Amino acid sequence: MRAAVLRAGEIVVRDDVPEPVPAAGEVLVQVRACGVCGSDLHFARHGASMVALGEEMEGAGAIGTGAGVDLGRDVFMGHEFSAEVLEAGPGTAAPAPGTIVTSIPTLLTPTGIREIVYSNDVACGYGERMVLSVPLLVTVPDGLDPGHAALTEPMAVGIHAVNRGGIEPGEGALVLGCGPVGLAVVAALRARGIDTIVASDYSPARRQLALAMGAHEAVDPAREPAFDAWRGTAGEEQVVVFEVVGVPGVIDSIFRAAPRGARIVVVGVCMERDTVTPLFASAKELSLRYVFGYDLNEFAASLDAIAQGTIDVAPLITGRVDLDGVPGAFDALSHPDRHGKILVTP
């Protein structure tokens, strides 16, 4: 079958990938859509350090995405997918062929859990077909665009961040960074009914997307510091800050600018070491909650919100490509100003 794979730092489209074969408990599916995630771009560029970090995380008892991947071999990628059921594995009760499903990007195997994120062996979403574990399948409601259903995964990240952030009615949110994850946070906040959502990003296109996804105000930090804009809009309302940039220096700038008692939900995953001035955090009694991923309930809630229209992902989708367009999509997404989410429809 055909699939786009990472080979020596480049995305190449292969015609000779062996057909995946569903084992017991699995189902073979035809990929209908797969979103391109920023972490895939990062992995394509910095794979060696991400594999090393993944292994270090795993050694420390944490989730170690990328651990064990051999960059000397082709790497399958694509973890934001929807797909159509083709055929169940031996002796396996599965949704009927033709059913549109999605799943968290995890495969349950007799030898343990394997991620459908970066893998030398497990086919992922940037390909024609893949296998999924039946117990993890979530059925996409009839009539929902499979492209929208593919965004269940990134929207679940936003829902999880808002859930774990513990934002309460009467509190407002300042979202720093309006990449796809930041936009997912904005959408989840709006779905939660938060009254004041101020989003901040240097990119005009992303600010437009933030407004489309539910932000009440989108500010350009080059023109006005985000916390000043927050105070201008929200006054004395208690702020919950969502950090969705994930690069060194952002937390320190928040420590300096945040009001006393602010809660900071760290959604952005910073892959490098970072330096802060902790005295600001102490003197202001700030708190930080690092969040990561989502759970099965949040994943299902995300699909439900998309299906119900509580979260409208349509504005987020700024491009659709076929498998041959994957290399170009990776190039296009390296210019953050141009795109929200590009869907691969194999």
Add this chain to the structure above:
Amino acid sequence: MRAAVLRAGEIVVRDDVPEPVPAAGEVLVQVRACGVCGSDLHFARHGASMVALGEEMEGAGAIGTGAGVDLGRDVFMGHEFSAEVLEAGPGTAAPAPGTIVTSIPTLLTPTGIREIVYSNDVACGYGERMVLSVPLLVTVPDGLDPGHAALTEPMAVGIHAVNRGGIEPGEGALVLGCGPVGLAVVAALRARGIDTIVASDYSPARRQLALAMGAHEAVDPAREPAFDAWRGTAGEEQVVVFEVVGVPGVIDSIFRAAPRGARIVVVGVCMERDTVTPLFASAKELSLRYVFGYDLNEFAASLDAIAQGTIDVAPLITGRVDLDGVPGAFDALSHPDRHGKILVTP
């Protein structure tokens, strides 16, 4: 009157300090005891950087202890005190002369709040007499050693850390660092009825003090990593980590060693920049809560706990000196292994 002051980085005892005069709303008191705080040692050594940091904090809307202090002039210090009422200011209703009181180290003046911590003008606890604001006085119960009452302030820091840390029944505590503040945290945890309190410090004397203040186990991290000791003692019990070291590198080591989902209460105030590897915190969904100081209710609760014996401060007091002994006390406390708390009894 006599007072020990900081002059050009040295503690000197003066005989010629002008007598404090209580204004309206104030009371003149005779200091009965004043604890030497580690932050005073730090200020004596690194005053210039602490003043600069205090001013930077104040500029950022936070508490800026030390802001405005002129190190070219003598600096009064001493903020953990108990005292005997001598005389009320003009037209002021105050506790009767002879009453033993304590107060948060703050003076309410017509021109604003002034700290009784580091000051060129406001007499503090390392002196014979000082003035206090009547609305902030807390009366020490009859029969309580004024030396014990002087520890209301540092014990309130521990109570505040435990309150803000939000530790729940069924959770256990790992206290990293057993200086006076760490010991206050241990005492507050024990008073709260926490079942598993593991304390960690390199110093054998401090480990002994931790056990005396209520820790169930005190570990030497040079022999066994603190989190290993925690797991050996508490098994799968949810851990709340109290960071009471406050030097660069500690948070990063916690990020690496903490179990998934751990909550970290940052009590130690790190005065330098600090570098962390945020990916560990993300992948494990850690949270950090920076805590600082205490409120008026916690201050009163601290005195109450000391008076009731819920918190027994006796083991903590390892030395008592008069004003002439203050320079020597500062020297002695620079060797952290030898002392818990030294009281100055002018």
